[in-house]
Amino acid sequence: MIFELDSKKLDFPHPSYAEKDGLLAIGGDLSAERLLLAYSNGIFPWFSDDSPILWYAPDPRFVIYPSKIKISKSMASCIRKNTFSISIDQNFDEVIKSCSSINRKDQDGTWITEDMIRAYTALYTMGYAHSVEVSQEGVLVGGLYGVLINGVFCGESMFSKVPNASKVALIYLAQEIDLQLIDCQFHTAHLESMGGEYLPLSDYLAILTKDLRYEQSL
Structure with a gap:
């Protein structure tokens, strides 16, 4: 069953x-309050410019345990070379x-609309959204961003302009930040290929909501 949200009611x-x-669910808005409520309950928005706001909560969830991230021999060599900052x-x-x-391969467009950019930039300003930047010779060549809730980093998107840049960002996130x-x-x-695995939604929610608190820094 798909629920229709009331933009005047925060639930x-x-x-x-x-x-x-x-x-x-469908509808609602992209206010900071609604986004934080969504993420703290295992829900996230994903939609395109020509559709209403759509909210998802996949079961099972695809996750990476930081301690289980896989680093290939070629990636380990790349990291050792200190090619990126x-x-x-x-x-x-x-x-x-x-x-x-x-x-992106097999995609005609993007789900990161102007409204989404404004919404997540607002969360970043408030300290709830975060980015990892990968640069080469002073130029941004890759990175990722997401929302941090209770030690769970909800990754939204990543990009690479040169080979391995987004992988480096993800590995750094897993190894250098204290995340559940x-x-x-x-x-x-x-x-x-980097260690992602399926996790039942009930288990995901148990991790996410244990001693639930918003976190504002990495």
């Missing part, structure tokens, strides 16, 4: 009511805009 149905494809929360605007504009879990949301072969 969500329980994520266990989502459809098989993860779709839970890495920073956190130094260029959120450019990271999210790059994620929205990068060409990296929420990848949906399966991709790329994320599976």
Whole structure:
């Protein structure tokens, strides 16, 4: 059953009511309050310019346990060469805009609409959204962004302008930041190759909501 949200009422149905494809609800808004409520309950928005706001809660969830991230021999060699410099929360605007504009295989467009950019930039300003930036010779060449809730980093998107840049960002996130879990949301072969695995929604929610608190820094 797909629920229709009232933009004047700040609530969500329980994520266990989502459809098989993860779709839970439609409508509402992208206010900071609604987004934080959504993420703290295992729900996230995913939609395109020509559709209403759609809210998802996939079961099972695709995640990476930081301690289980897989680093290939070629990636380990790349990291040892110190080809890239890495920073956190130094260029959120450019990271999210790059994620929205990068060409992706088998995708005609982007779900990162102008409304989404404004909404997540507001969360970043408030300290709830974060970015990892990967630069080469002073130029941003890759990175990722997401929302941090209770030690769970809910990854929204990543990009690479040169080989391995987004992988470096993800590895840095897993190894250098104290996280319970990296929420990848949906399966991709790329994320599976780096250690992604399925986690039942009930287990995901148990991790997410244990001693629930909003976190504002990495």
